[in-house]
Amino acid sequence: MIASFGTRAAEAACSASDCPSVPANIAFGITAAIMIYAAFRVVTTKNIVHAALFLVLVLSGVGVNFLLLQAEFVAVTQILVYVGAIIVLFLFGIMLTRAPLGRSDDLDNPRNRPAGIAAALISLVVLAGSVIATFSDTEVALDGPNSVEAVSDSIFGPYLIPFEVLSVLLLAALIGAIVLARKD
Amino acid sequence: MLLNQFLLLSAVLFCIGIYGVVVRRNGVMVLMSIELILNAVNINLVAFGANTGTPMGQVFSLFVIAVAAAEVGVGLAIVLLIYRNRHSIDIDELDELKG
Numbered sequence: 001m002i003a004s005f006g007t008r009a010a011e012a013a014c015s016a017s018d019c020p021s022v023p024a025n026i027a028f029g030i031t032a033a034i035m036i037y038a039a040f041r042v043v044t045t046k047n048i049v050h051a052a053l054f055l056v057l058v059l060s061g062v063g064v065n066f067l068l069l070q071a072e073f074v075a076v077t078q079i080l081v082y083v084g085a086i087i088v089l090f091l092f093g094i095m096l097t098r099a100p101l102g103r104s105d106d107l108d109n110p111r112n113r114p115a116g117i118a119a120a121l122i123s124l125v126v127l128a129g130s131v132i133a134t135f136s137d138t139e140v141a142l143d144g145p146n147s148v149e150a151v152s153d154s155i156f157g158p159y160l161i162p163f164e165v166l167s168v169l170l171l172a173a174l175i176g177a178i179v180l181a182r183k184d
Numbered sequence: 185m186l187l188n189q190f191l192l193l194s195a196v197l198f199c200i201g202i203y204g205v206v207v208r209r210n211g212v213m214v215l216m217s218i219e220l221i222l223n224a225v226n227i228n229l230v231a232f233g234a235n236t237g238t239p240m241g242q243v244f245s246l247f248v249i250a251v252a253a254a255e256v257g258v259g260l261a262i263v264l265l266i267y268r269n270r271h272s273i274d275i276d277e278l279d280e281l282k283g
Contacts, residue, residue, distance in 0.1 A: 040200060052216065069230050074246060123199050151243060177261040
């Protein structure tokens with residue numbers, strides 16, 4: 001009885017999508033390490049162009065995480081919008097403000113560094129503590145391959161009005177950016 | 185895969201972004217740190233959506249991506265305007281509101 005219970009528990013632990021997800025876990029570990037290093041370099045590097053290029057690494061890693069969570073459409077959108085458009089916008093912003101392209105020591109405000117470290121550490125402790133206390137061993141339930149279909153049904157079904165409002169917001173942001181940035 | 189691993193990664197990215205927003209003094213770098221924060225939120229949304237088995241998380245993260253694109257456009261326009269008026273984008277020098 002006890003032995004069969006133990007075997008069943010072991011089977012449950014192994015069949016609850018734990019054993020098949022070992023490659024996914026390895027991929028997650030590698031991506032997470034690269035992302036954390038790159039994010040750290042984004043906020044600490046002395047070269048502003050390097051910060052933009054490290055941001056590319058972080059954003060691509062977020063896309064890989066979306067793929068691991070079987071959110072293909074969001075992953076492709078992430079790569080297209082962020083890596084394709086927003087990074088180019090950042091590089092244009094760096095160029096147009098004539099930022100120092102080489103190494104420069106005045107990108108940081110040293111007086112704010114203790115406050116920044118304190119804010120980051122406190123929020124990390126609070127966030128990580130609450131996450132660990134709440135979802136200690138919840139498995140991500142990844143289901144069928146119909147994720148894109150479900151997303152499109154949601155966007156053009158119950159979320160149609162927010163979607164249209166969002167397109168108006170994008171138009172307003174476009175016109176606002178042109179009005180702000182044009183010369184006269 | 186555990187839900188926790190995605191949530192912890194996103195918490196770490198969020199806190200690194202907060203550090204960047206507080207410490208950086210270049211306007212463009214502050215916008216980059218805000219992008220880090222928004223991406224951490226997106227990972228959270230998609231992970232919770234996968235956990236509940238509904239596409240809502242993905243829909244909301246798509247909305248966040250679109251709003252972030254609009255935010256970067258307007259933000260960079262504002263930074264350009266500041267540069268044109270003051271020939272510097274050091275946000276520590278923008279203290280006209282200080283009494």
